[in-house]
Structure formats: C-alpha cells, structure tokens
Amino acid sequence: NAGVTQTPKFQVLKTGQSMTLQCAQDMNHNSMYWYRQDPGMGLRLIYYSASEGTTDKGEVPNGYNVSRLNKREFSLRLESAAPSQTSVYFCASSTSGQETQYFGPGTRLLVL
Amino acid sequence: AQRVTQPEKLLSVFKGAPVELKCNYSYSGSPELFWYVQYSRQRLQLLLRHISRESIKGFTADLNKGETSFHLKKPFAQEEDSAMYYCALSGPGGSEKLVFGKGTKLTVNP
Numbered sequence: 001n002a003g004v005t006q007t008p009k010f011q012v013l014k015t016g017q018s019m020t021l022q023c024a025q026d027m028n029h030n031s032m033y034w035y036r037q038d039p040g041m042g043l044r045l046i047y048y049s050a051s052e053g054t055t056d057k058g059e060v061p062n063g064y065n066v067s068r069l070n071k072r073e074f075s076l077r078l079e080s081a082a083p084s085q086t087s088v089y090f091c092a093s094s095t096s097g098q099e100t101q102y103f104g105p106g107t108r109l110l111v112l
Numbered sequence: 113a114q115r116v117t118q119p120e121k122l123l124s125v126f127k128g129a130p131v132e133l134k135c136n137y138s139y140s141g142s143p144e145l146f147w148y149v150q151y152s153r154q155r156l157q158l159l160l161r162h163i164s165r166e167s168i169k170g171f172t173a174d175l176n177k178g179e180t181s182f183h184l185k186k187p188f189a190q191e192e193d194s195a196m197y198y199c200a201l202s203g204p205g206g207s208e209k210l211v212f213g214k215g216t217k218l219t220v221n222p
Contacts, residue, residue, distance in 0.1 A: 004155075033210075040121065042198060042214035043156075058209065090156065097209060098144050098202050103156040 001026050006091050006104035013081045013111045021076040021107050023091030031094045032074035033101065034058075034066060036087040043090070049074055050097065081111045114139050116201050118213035125189050126221050133184040133216045135173075135199030143201045145182040146210070147173055150196040159184075159197070169193070189220045 007022045025032065034046040035058075045058030049068040063085060065077045074093075078085060088108050092101040115138040125131050137143060145162040160168045162175045162182065173184045182199060199213040 035212075040214065042118075043212040045209060045211075048209060092156075100146070100158045100161065101148075101210060105155045 003027065004091055004093055004102050004104035006089075006107050008107060009105065010108045011110070013078075013109065015082060015111060017081050018077065018079050019081065019109075020078075021089055021091075021109075022073070023075065023104060024073045025091075025093040025102070026072065027093060027102065028071070029093035029095050029102075030071070031096055032068065033092040033094075034064075034074070034076045035090045035092065036060065036085075037090060037106070038087050046076065046089075078109075081109075083111045085109065086111045114143070114201055114211045116199050116211050116213035118197075118199055118216050120216045121214070122217050122219070124219045124221060127191055128188050131186050131189040131193070131218065131220075133197050133199075133218065135182045135184065135213060137180050137182065137199075137201050139180070139201060142177075145173070145175060146200040146202070147171070147182075147184050148198045148200060148212075150198070152195070156198070189218075191220045191222060194218055194220045 004025045030051050033048040035043045044060045047066040049055045052071045055066050067075045088106050090106050091104040094101045117136045147159040148156050149159040150156045171186045196215050196217050198215045200210045202210050
C-alpha cells in the first residue's frame with residue numbers, strides 16, 4: 001500500500017496564479033484533511049472531509065477550495081495564490097475523526 | 113473551545129538524559145490525545161495515543177485530567193529522538209477534527 005500520496009512535491013507560483021494540490025489514499029479511509037505547516041505555527045487545518053461528498057472548513061480556509069472527488073481523492077485548490085500561502089501542505093486521512101491520522105509526504109509551495 | 117498548548121518551542125538535552133515534552137489542553141469533556149512526531153525530511157507519523165497506553169520507542173505519556181496535561185516522557189534520550197513533536201487532541205462524540213499544538217523541536221546532543 002502506498003498510504004497517502006501527494007503531488008506535486010514542490011511548486012513555485014507567481015502571485016495570482018492558480019494551482020491544485022492532489023492527494024490520494026488507498027486505505028479506504030472515510031476522513032481526509034488538508035493542513036498547512038508554518039514555522040512557529042504548527043499544523044493548521046485548512047479543510048476536511050468527513051466522508052465522500054462532504055467538506056467543511058477548518059481553522060484557515062480563506063483563499064482555498066477543496067474537492068472530495070471520490071473516497072480516495074481530496075484536492076486543494078488555490079485560485080489566486082498569495083505570498084502568505086507559501087507553506088508546506090500536508091494531506092492526511094483516517095477512518096474517522098477520533099482515529100489515527102496518516103499523513104502524506106507534503107508539498108512545499110513557494111509563492112513569489 | 114479546544115486548545116492544545118506546547119509551551120516549549122525548542123528543547124535540547126544530552127544523550128542519556130531524561131526528556132519531558134509538555135502538553136496542556138483545554139477541553140470541556142474527555143478528549144482523545146495523541147503525540148505525533150516528524151523526523152527530519154519525513155512525514156508526520158503517530159508516536160502514541162492515550163487510549164492505547166503503549167510505550168513506543170521508549171516514550172510514554174500519561175493523561176492527567178486534573179492538570180489537563182499529556183506530557184511525553186522518555187527516561188534516556190537517544191540522538192535519533194531528535195525531531196519535531198506535536199501534541200494533538202480530538203474530542204469524542206463525532207468530532208472529525210484534530211487540534212494540534214504548535215510543536216516542540218527536540219534536539220538530543222551527543
């Protein structure tokens with residue numbers, strides 16, 4: 001099993017450009033999450049999906065959109081990137097909210 | 113509101129010394145608590161969780177409801193323990209979110 005995979009691993013964007021971060025899991029998990037990790041700020045939840053067909057905002061949703069394409073895939077879209085969105089983005093999945101979350105390797109995003 | 117506080121951003125100890133990473137939480141009910149670890153250039157992974165009461169890689173953590181703490185301890189630190197450690201909380205009753213602390217970077221010096 002690959003677990004949780006993310007693409008791309010690294011991306012450089014110019015301010016105003018858009019992009020989609022892809023995440024997939026092969027563990028048949030119901031719940032999926034997107035976090036951003038910034039120095040001194042820890043992990044902050046952007047959006048999550050408790051099940052296929054549902055999405056909810058987390059702590060820092062502004063400037064992002066998500067799509068739970070199917071049970072396996074959960075994408076994060078930046079419509080108009082800003083330098084403040086420079087960060088490392090992690091996707092995670094779990095069987096439910098109270099259970100262990102399994103993380104992807106992360107995507108490093110630099111917005112110039 | 114749920115909140116997790118890790119008061120130390122950085123913690124440095126020598127190999128063989130005891131180590132304690134502090135975690136305090138704010139939650140009105142009975143939370144589920146976790147410690148996650150991120151080694152250099154690796155993804156975050158679960159180290160241990162309260163409900164399993166396991167000792168992983170020599171680490172233990174005890175839930176103290178009176179002090180609302182879930183400190184992570186190891187009696188003899190090893191260099192390979194150097195990593196970023198995150199305490200996290202999940203509320204029961206259908207809560208779908210984990211709330212993470214800001215993390216503590218542990219450095220174990222030779």
